[in-house]
Amino acid sequence: MPLFPRKPKYTIVKVTKKRDIPSDLWTKCADCGELIYNKKLDENLRVCHKCNYHFNLDAFARIRLLVDDGTFKEADGEMQSLDPLMFEGPKTYKEKIKQDQEATGLKDAVVTGTGKLSGRGVVIGVTDARFIMGSMGSVVGEKLTRAIEKATKDKLPLIIVSGSGGGARMYEGMYSLMQMAKTSAALSRLGRSGGLFISILTNPTMAGIMASFASLGDFIIAEPKALIGFTGPRVIEQTIRQKLPPGFQKSEFLLNHGLIDMIVHRKNMKDTLTKLLTYF
Ligand SMILES: [Zn+2]
Numbered sequence: 001m002p003l004f005p006r007k008p009k010y011t012i013v014k015v016t017k018k019r020d021i022p023s024d025l026w027t028k029c030a031d032c033g034e035l036i037y038n039k040k041l042d043e044n045l046r047v048c049h050k051c052n053y054h055f056n057l058d059a060f061a062r063i064r065l066l067v068d069d070g071t072f073k074e075a076d077g078e079m080q081s082l083d084p085l086m087f088e089g090p091k092t093y094k095e096k097i098k099q100d101q102e103a104t105g106l107k108d109a110v111v112t113g114t115g116k117l118s119g120r121g122v123v124i125g126v127t128d129a130r131f132i133m134g135s136m137g138s139v140v141g142e143k144l145t146r147a148i149e150k151a152t153k154d155k156l157p158l159i160i161v162s163g164s165g166g167g168a169r170m171y172e173g174m175y176s177l178m179q180m181a182k183t184s185a186a187l188s189r190l191g192r193s194g195g196l197f198i199s200i201l202t203n204p205t206m207a208g209i210m211a212s213f214a215s216l217g218d219f220i221i222a223e224p225k226a227l228i229g230f231t232g233p234r235v236i237e238q239t240i241r242q243k244l245p246p247g248f249q250k251s252e253f254l255l256n257h258g259l260i261d262m263i264v265h266r267k268n269m270k271d272t273l274t275k276l277l278t279y280f
Contacts (some may be wrong), residue, residue: 003259008226009244014078021045024038025037026038027055027104029050029051029053030053030055031053031225032048032050032051032053033052034048034049034050034051035211036048036049036050038046041055042194042253043275045057045065045085045266045267046061046170046266047265047266047267050063052224052225052265053224053225054202054203054223054224054225054226054248054266056088056102056127056129056130056163056202056203057163057202057266058112058130059106059110059111059127059128060111060125062126062161063113063115063124063126064067064122065266065269065270066117066161066269066270066273067115067116067117067122067124068115068116068118068119069115071115071116072113072114072124072269073113073114074111074113075112075113075114075141075143075146075147075150075188075235076112076143076146077107077111077186079107079108079109079139079142079143080097080101080107080108080139081137081139081172082138082211083097083171084138084172085172085173085175086229086232087171087172087277088269092170096132096171097132100130100131101133103130104128104130104131106128106244107139107238108131108132108137108139108143109125109127109128109131109132109133109134109135109136109137109140109164109166110125110127110128110134110136110140110141110143110144110234111126112124112125112126112143112144112146112147113147114150114156117159117273117274117277118270118273118274118277120157120277121154121275122155122156122157122158122159122277123147123148123150123154123156123157123158123159124158124159124160124165125143125144125147125159125160125161125163126161127140127160127162127163127164127209128163129163129165129169129204132166132171133164133165133166134162134163134164134165134166134209135164135166135167135169135176135208135209135261136164136166136167136168136169136178136179136180136183136208136209136212137167137168137169137171137172137175137176137179138172138175138179140169140179141176141178141179141180141183142179142270143184144160144179144183144186144223145162145179145182145183145186147160148183148187148189148190148197148213148257149186149189149229150196151190151195152186152189152190152193152195155193155194155195156171156195157195157196157197157198157277157280158182158190158195158196158197158198159197159198159200159273160197160198160200160213160214160275161198161200161202161215162199162200162201162205162209162210162213162214163202163203163204164200164204164205164206164207164209165204165207165227166206166207167207167208167209167210167211168180168203168207168208168209175187175255176208176264179208179212180211180212181209181214182262183212183213184212184213186215186226187213187216192206196218196277196280197217197218197219197278198217198218198219198221198230198273199213199214199216199217199220199221200221200223200225200269201214201220201222201223201226201228201260202222202223202252203223203225203226203227204226204227204228205226205227205228206227206228206229206230206231206232207230209232210228210229210230211230217257218263219261219276220259220260220261221260221261221262221263221264221272222229222251222254222255222260222262222263222264223251223263223264223265223266223268223269224251224252224263224265225250225251225252226250226251227249227250228249228250228251228259228260229249233248233249236237251263
């Protein structure tokens with residue numbers, strides 16, 4: 001036996017084959033990084049149990065959350081965009097629309113209609129961030145304008161839930177920008193007729209959406225931690241060459257600075273709307 005036995009050169013680590021975790025089982029919180037079991041996330045209305053981050057809700061899930069069961073009647077569900085500019089890029093506008101229609105089952109980025117909220121008739125519109133980032137082209141503008149006009153004519157409260165990082169849809173250029181004026185003018189007529197408009201801002205509500213109907217509510221309610229603004233923080237920093245304050249463009253910051261009226265947790269949203277409607 002040697003005096004100094006040689007140590008083995010390598011340590012052998014047994015690696016058992018990693019089991020694949022199906023990606024549809026877990027979601028990583030965009031704010032705190034917590035891994036959340038999808039079933040648990042759905043049970044908690046897609047809100048992070050650890051940090052209260054509110055994930056996107058699709059339009060119909062939002063409607064189920066706010067409108068009494070079985071009372072929602074969709075309007076203009078078949079309306080879809082043309083391609084007025086014959087837009088071509090890495091993907092043509094036509095391809096993009098077709099792709100998002102197949103992925104979401106929607107015809108465009110907003111669902112509008114009428115329903116009951118705790119027994120009260122309301123007109124409701126909800127943008128869906130999954131469809132070209134919830135951006136507003138001719139269809140979103142027209143459907144929302146019709147919803148606003150319906151609320152004006154039938155003297156019903158109007159609720160619009162915005163979740164759009166896309167603003168005015170670039171694929172339709174000028175036609176999209178015109179929707180900003182069109183929806184705003186319709187809201188002005190609603191206001192003059194004594195109507196009520198409650199605007200609910202969810203993460204993210206930006207650009208041409210925030211610069212038109214979304215910021216014109218008689219009440220402006222936001223979900224916690226939602227990004228709300230016109231231009232994104234990075235572009236502003238580059239333009240003004242200054243560091244922005246912490247939390248800039250988040251609901252909590254905007255509440256402190258008077259841009260919005262209240263921040264309401266998703267689980268309390270229907271109750272809050274019910275209370276507000278009793279004053280109308
Ligand atoms: Zn979280």
